[in-house]
Amino acid sequence: MASIDLDIWRGEWGLASIDLECLKVLTYMKFIGVPVRVREANNPYFTPKGRLPVMRDGRNVLTNFEEVVDYLKSLHYSTDVHLNTMQAAEASAFTQYLRDKLYPAYQYTWWVDEKNYSDVTRPAYSKALRIPFNFYYPSRYQNAAKEMIDALYGEHTDLREIEKTIYSEAEKCLKTLSDRLGESEYFFGNRPSSFDAVVFAYLAPLVKAPFPNATLSNQVKGIANLSRFVARINQKNFRHVTDEYNKQNAKKHSTGTQSDKEAANFPNQTRNKILAALFAAIAMTGYAVANGMFQRWSTWSWQRTLLLNRFRIAKKQFDKTKKLKAAKSSDNPA
Amino acid sequence: MPEFQLKDSVITSLNAQEPWPDNVKLFQPYEVEQILLPDNASCLAVQAFLKMCNLPFEVEMRWNAEFMSPSGRVPFIKCGAFVVSELEPIVQFAANKGVSLCGRLSTEEKAEMRAYMSLITNVLVNAELYISWLDDDTYNAVTKVRNSSVYPWPLGWLQTRSKRNAVAKRLKALHWQEKTLEQVLSDVEQCCNSLSQRLGDRDYFFGTPTELDALVFGHVFTIITTRLPCRKLAETVRRHETLVSLAKRIDEQYFKRP
Numbered sequence: 090m091a092s093i094d095l096d097i098w099r100g101e102w103g104l105a106s107i108d109l110e111c112l113k114v115l116t117y118m119k120f121i122g123v124p125v126r127v128r129e130a131n132n133p134y135f136t137p138k139g140r141l142p143v144m145r146d147g148r149n150v151l152t153n154f155e156e157v158v159d160y161l162k163s164l165h166y167s168t169d170v171h172l173n174t175m176q177a178a179e180a181s182a183f184t185q186y187l188r189d190k191l192y193p194a195y196q197y198t199w200w201v202d203e204k205n206y207s208d209v210t211r212p213a214y215s216k217a218l219r220i221p222f223n224f225y226y227p228s229r230y231q232n233a234a235k236e237m238i239d240a241l242y243g244e245h246t247d248l249r250e251i252e253k254t255i256y257s258e259a260e261k262c263l264k265t266l267s268d269r270l271g272e273s274e275y276f277f278g279n280r281p282s283s284f285d286a287v288v289f290a291y292l293a294p295l296v297k298a299p300f301p302n303a304t305l306s307n308q309v310k311g312i313a314n315l316s317r318f319v320a321r322i323n324q325k326n327f328r329h330v331t332d333e334y335n336k337q338n339a340k341k342h343s344t345g346t347q348s349d350k351e352a353a354n355f356p357n358q359t360r361n362k363i364l365a366a367l368f369a370a371i372a373m374t375g376y377a378v379a380n381g382m383f384q385r386w387s388t389w390s391w392q393r394t395l396l397l398n399r400f401r402i403a404k405k406q407f408d409k410t411k412k413l414k415a416a417k418s419s420d421n422p423a
Numbered sequence: 424m425p426e427f428q429l430k431d432s433v434i435t436s437l438n439a440q441e442p443w444p445d446n447v448k449l450f451q452p453y454e455v456e457q458i459l460l461p462d463n464a465s466c467l468a469v470q471a472f473l474k475m476c477n478l479p480f481e482v483e484m485r486w487n488a489e490f491m492s493p494s495g496r497v498p499f500i501k502c503g504a505f506v507v508s509e510l511e512p513i514v515q516f517a518a519n520k521g522v523s524l525c526g527r528l529s530t531e532e533k534a535e536m537r538a539y540m541s542l543i544t545n546v547l548v549n550a551e552l553y554i555s556w557l558d559d560d561t562y563n564a565v566t567k568v569r570n571s572s573v574y575p576w577p578l579g580w581l582q583t584r585s586k587r588n589a590v591a592k593r594l595k596a597l598h599w600q601e602k603t604l605e606q607v608l609s610d611v612e613q614c615c616n617s618l619s620q621r622l623g624d625r626d627y628f629f630g631t632p633t634e635l636d637a638l639v640f641g642h643v644f645t646i647i648t649t650r651l652p653c654r655k656l657a658e659t660v661r662r663h664e665t666l667v668s669l670a671k672r673i674d675e676q677y678f679k680r681p
Contacts (some may be wrong), residue, residue: 148461183538188545189544190541233596236596240589240593241593
């Protein structure tokens with residue numbers, strides 16, 4: 090148990106991570122207080138399943154929340170020891186309930202809703218990724234989410250109809266959750282359990298991310314005890330992240346000049362210029378090749394060049410002699 | 424616009440006053456030669472729920488029940504001008520008529536009940552789908568034969584194929600396709616554990632019958648009484664005696680055959 094490594098998606102908007110699964114694992118580890126080295130990965134290409142988070146401890150490589158919980162339990166790290174069997178059963182039932190009702194809505198808000206995707210989700214993930222990967226992974230995750238929605242709600246149904254169903258189910262689910270929480274500090278007793286980590290991971294990104302279509306976020310924010318729950322856990326476990334974010338934000342606001350704001354509005358300006366130039370050059374060359382402008386190059390060979398040269402030399406000689414002859418003949422009569 | 428697109432609120436205002444009519448029909452596929460494990464479980468759950476509510480209905484078997492259903496899934500009931508499919512909407516529909524089994528439960532208990540119902544639809548239903556469609560033995564010996572039995576020759580083959588693809592896509596979206604049979608069974612085991620721990624030694628989950636009992640009955644009873652080449656699922660469920668005895672109790676009480 091020297092040290093556990095954890096690779097996650099980087100955070101944003103005062104969150105420790107933008108990703109649901111990463112946030113679950115991270116929150117759970119914070120609850121336990123297990124020593125962990127967190128690294129913000131910039132590409133998930135070399136992970137076992139093409140996804141983050143990845144937890145490494147020696148030879149053990151784990152990629153999802155349930156495995157991590159089980160593994161830490163085998164090392165006698167667990168937050169769920171104070172639950173009796175009935176509460177444990179209830180926790181697992183509620184976990185499935187969230188997965189059944191809230192997860193589709195979560196995925197819909199993050200990936201399927203076009204405006205949210207292009208304004209918030211894709212920029213956030215592109216920022217976390219390195220250059221060739223940022224063109225690939227966001228759209229891959231989007232396709233996966235779209236496929237899930239298709240498979241669950243039928244392919245030929247109108248998307249707006251699906252949206253309405255999903256959000257109304259999620260609203261019911263949030264209401265149920267709020268009823269279950271009541272005014273207590275955590276869901277089971279006064280100590281955090283793995284279920285609290287799961288709920289926090291679902292709700293915190295919805296509260297913090299600035300979505301343009303914020304139906305689900307507004308539902309969460311509208312329920313007082315759930316938003317208090319999120320704020321409480323955030324305050325206790327991720328205070329440094331939020332503080333840093335607020336500090337940065339304050340700095341930006343106070344010293345933000347015109348050029349800074351422009352840079353913030355259009356990040357990676359130089360890179361984009363270079364890419365545009367490169368693209369234009371490639372397009373033009375392609376056009377030229379397609380139209381056969383370099384055909385002489387393709388038929389060029391040494392022998393031909395030598396032959397042509399010989400002809401040229403011969404012709405020069407010929408011209409010279411002709412000129413000389415002409416000069417002689419013009420001289421003679423004179 | 425077909426009537427099923429009416430939303431909850433509209434249905435509530437439209438039919439709140441009308442009592443439950445006598446000529447309600449429950450449509451489902453043929454029980455003997457056609458129906459598959461997951462469909463049978465959900466049909467049985469709905470039947471149990473209606474019987475628990477003392478609501479009269481007739482079962483009508485149609486080979487194309489699946490295509491008649493507004494949501495594409497069986498069973499569905501036809502009640503006056505309304506067609507409602509699957510357990511949850513039917514429960515909602517009955518509640519709008521003033522018939523409800525969970526009226527005296529507190530809000531926390533209702534929340535708990537919904538959570539357990541999700542647990543079943545998420546774990547047991549997916550496990551049934553997995554066994555029926557992705558387990559090769561069961562698929563070849565049972566599912567393929569039964570599903571194509573009602574269609575003429577090339578259609579049966581095509582329809583079975585397309586349905587298998589649809590199920591595979593659904594399970595893939597839920598990350599169930601990549602699981603092995605052992606992982607599926609361990610999930611089922613865990614689900615049954617949770618359920619039997621919640622049930623304890625009571626007769627019903629919340630003292631009196633609720634839709635959760637109906638749902639548990641539908642799935643547990645179907646799983647333990649259906650003969651499949653893959654016995655492991657039934658064995659896993661049968662190990663939980665409290666659940667089995669709950670299913671038997673409900674069967675005796677509500678489905679006593681004359």
